[in-house]
Amino acid sequence: MRIVMTASEAVPFSKTGGLADVVGVLPQAIARLGHEVAVILPRYRMTSVSELHIAIHSLTIPLGRKLHFPMVLEGPRQDGVRSFFVEYPHYFDREALYGTPQGDYPDNAERFALFSRAVVETAKILFVPDLLHCHDWQSALVPVLLNTVYAGDPAFRKTGTLFTIHNLGYQGLFPPNTLENIGLGWELFTVEGLEFYGKVNFLKGGLVYSDYINTVSRKYAQEIQTDEYGFGLQGVLRQRSAVLTGILNGVDYTQWDPATDSFLVAHYTPEDLKGKRACKKDLLEQFHLPAKDLKRPLVGIVSRFTVQKGADLIAEVADVLTQEDFYLVALGTGDAEYEALFKRLAEQYPKKMAVRIAYDNALAHKIEGGADMFLMPSRYEPCGLNQIYSLKYGTVPIVRATGGLDDTVEPWDPASGAGTGFKFSEYSGQALLDTLRKALAAYQDRAAWQRLMRNGMARDHSWEASAREYVALYQKIVGMKRAAAT
Ligand code: ADP
Ligand code: GLC
Numbered sequence: 001m002r003i004v005m006t007a008s009e010a011v012p013f014s015k016t017g018g019l020a021d022v023v024g025v026l027p028q029a030i031a032r033l034g035h036e037v038a039v040i041l042p043r044y045r046m047t048s049v050s051e052l053h054i055a056i057h058s059l060t061i062p063l064g065r066k067l068h069f070p071m072v073l074e075g076p077r078q079d080g081v082r083s084f085f086v087e088y089p090h091y092f093d094r095e096a097l098y099g100t101p102q103g104d105y106p107d108n109a110e111r112f113a114l115f116s117r118a119v120v121e122t123a124k125i126l127f128v129p130d131l132l133h134c135h136d137w138q139s140a141l142v143p144v145l146l147n148t149v150y151a152g153d154p155a156f157r158k159t160g161t162l163f164t165i166h167n168l169g170y171q172g173l174f175p176p177n178t179l180e181n182i183g184l185g186w187e188l189f190t191v192e193g194l195e196f197y198g199k200v201n202f203l204k205g206g207l208v209y210s211d212y213i214n215t216v217s218r219k220y221a222q223e224i225q226t227d228e229y230g231f232g233l234q235g236v237l238r239q240r241s242a243v244l245t246g247i248l249n250g251v252d253y254t255q256w257d258p259a260t261d262s263f264l265v266a267h268y269t270p271e272d273l274k275g276k277r278a279c280k281k282d283l284l285e286q287f288h289l290p291a292k293d294l295k296r297p298l299v300g301i302v303s304r305f306t307v308q309k310g311a312d313l314i315a316e317v318a319d320v321l322t323q324e325d326f327y328l329v330a331l332g333t334g335d336a337e338y339e340a341l342f343k344r345l346a347e348q349y350p351k352k353m354a355v356r357i358a359y360d361n362a363l364a365h366k367i368e369g370g371a372d373m374f375l376m377p378s379r380y381e382p383c384g385l386n387q388i389y390s391l392k393y394g395t396v397p398i399v400r401a402t403g404g405l406d407d408t409v410e411p412w413d414p415a416s417g418a419g420t421g422f423k424f425s426e427y428s429g430q431a432l433l434d435t436l437r438k439a440l441a442a443y444q445d446r447a448a449w450q451r452l453m454r455n456g457m458a459r460d461h462s463w464e465a466s467a468r469e470y471v472a473l474y475q476k477i478v479g480m481k482r483a484a485a486t
Contacts, residue, residue: 001474003030004129006040006119008112008138009097013047013075013083016097017304018249018385019166022216023135025252029467031080035474038127040119042092042111043085049075055084059121061114064181068114072122084126086118109174112202113182116141117149124155131160131474137172140206141182144194147209148184158485160477163210165203167382168224168231169308172202196232207236212477213244216383217404221246229380247470248407249383250463256368256389263365268394270457273450276369276394283370286363287329287354297443298327299436300371300395302364302386305334305342310377310400315341316429322349326440329371330355331363368393373439377424377432381405387421388461394453397421398439400432408461412442412452420456 009015011024027037041047056072070088077083086092091111099105119142123129134142143161150156178200179189189195194205207213215221221244223229225237237244255261258276259269265282268275280298284291303309311334314321318341321328330342330353342355356363364386368374374390376399383404387397391408399405401423412419422439424431443449 001130001471001478002036002038002127003027003131003133003474004038004040004119004123004127005133005135006116006139006142007135008042008115010039010041013041013049013085014044014097018383019136021252021385022166022249025250025463026467026470027081028079029250029463030471032464033467033471035471036127037080038082038084038123038129040084040086040122042115043073043087044092044097045094046097047085049083049085051076052085056122056125059118061117061121061183063110063114063117063183070114070118072118072126082127084122086115086122088114088118091115109172109178109200109202110181112138112172113141113184115139117145117183120145120150120156123159124153128155129159130478131162133162133164133470133474134206134210135164136166137170137203137206140172140202140204141184142206143210144184144188144205144208148188158478158481160212160474160481161210162212162214162473162477163206165207165213165215165220165224165382167308168203168229168233169380171196171204171231171233174200174202176200201233204233204236207233207240211243211481212473213237213240214473215244215246216249217407218246218248219406220380220382220403223380223403245473247466247473248404248461249385249388250466251385251388251392251461253392253462256365256392258369258393261365261369263362264369270394270454273394273453279366279369280372281370283329283366284327286366287356289327289329289354290351296325296327297372297440298329298370299373299375299398300367301328301330301332301375302367303330303332303334303376305332305338307335308379308381309334310379310427310432311335311338311341313377313379313400313427313429313432314338314375317433318345320433321436322352324437324440326352328353329367331358331360331367333357333359368395371395372443373398375436376400376405378402378405379427384408391420391456391459391461394457396439396449396452396456398435399423400427401425408459414442414445414448417448417451418455419452420459421452 266275266278409421
């Protein structure tokens, strides 16, 4: 099959979160299974790519009354995957991808409408696919365009579409007159179309117009059909439940493996865990915590400090937490309120708690390597990658049982010696506290703890299995599309 994958970010070119990890690695895994894959991304200021050449000098993209002429650049092939970049400095040569701490860029609708249309044009000219795979709201207009503006286009008669939800909390909501600025007709502004409580909803467009929908864990695929997790789109998702499924993300073990991780001061394996001690010492030093007491458990956090990630739960019990005997190191950026909370804790308890308000990949690796436990009390979590890295690093995850966290962490049972971590269901500070205390107590039994570490380290979440599931789904969609086209 020929697949075009499109999203707003992908490693190694650009990244703000887990989406980039997925779109950076899944295409290669699919190519390894014998398919032709091309990835189309915007070219931002932060995009790091060498050896670009011009693939298309100028596309003509009408948006509202204006015509825009982006260029398309081709980057190097990576493991057989072609990469194209939509070059339009007016929209993409900016400090950040989506906005600054002051807020989203006011022209995000136009930026990603232009991008989506450029994706369709690029596919048409350079790489007509059997399947177009789009991710999140930034590329959600692609299936909308194929079913409206490009509806009669013979090039795409047999092209199927898959839309992957990585996070329902970000939908791309804009005022109604946006439609005029992005080259779509008012007839789409209906409850069956893009309208959502008086606004234009890009993500909803993806849900309504794609042939198939998936999300990044099975549990989340179910959760989003409920009022609690549906962000107002549960009705639409329930209507489409026959074509909605969940495929768990894989992770890239060439980057995340304590046996080879170049960011760690020592390496370790399930057979020989010794190196983890040196990693712990190094981590404490990185955070200027006293590295004398290596027996005291060290809990790590790498996160966006937002309500999604359970920052409010941590805030709720922060001061009680500090009475327990453990170190806490936290790395992240996010809402000012939670950044301030972590800073306050670090100031008040300088021998136990430390925080780095930053986006720092090297430090993220050191936390996975050096911590004993990894805390991820998310309110909702479509998949979550850090807890999967943690399993591989023998860094026992403590999670809330939601979405991908629930699908990847099995509760530790000291009686049978089975399980990989600790989890709680109720979204409350007390439940978090109880579970953390349970983990701290379990840590005291060194032999049992090592077994728990090894259980997690033995789990295999490499991309291959997930890529096979995606290919099977692609085949199903392409089959459906061909049957409908004949
Ligand atoms: P999300 O995409 O919702 O933020 P995920 O767990 O799927 O959550 O992915 C987060 C990714 O971003 C991981 O690769 C993680 O290591 C990385 N990450 C998040 N915050 C930071 C940070 N402050 N510094 C370095 N890496 C980070
Ligand atoms: C989103 C989700 C996260 C998921 C990632 C990659 O950012 O918040 O749970 O792991 O996408 O799919």
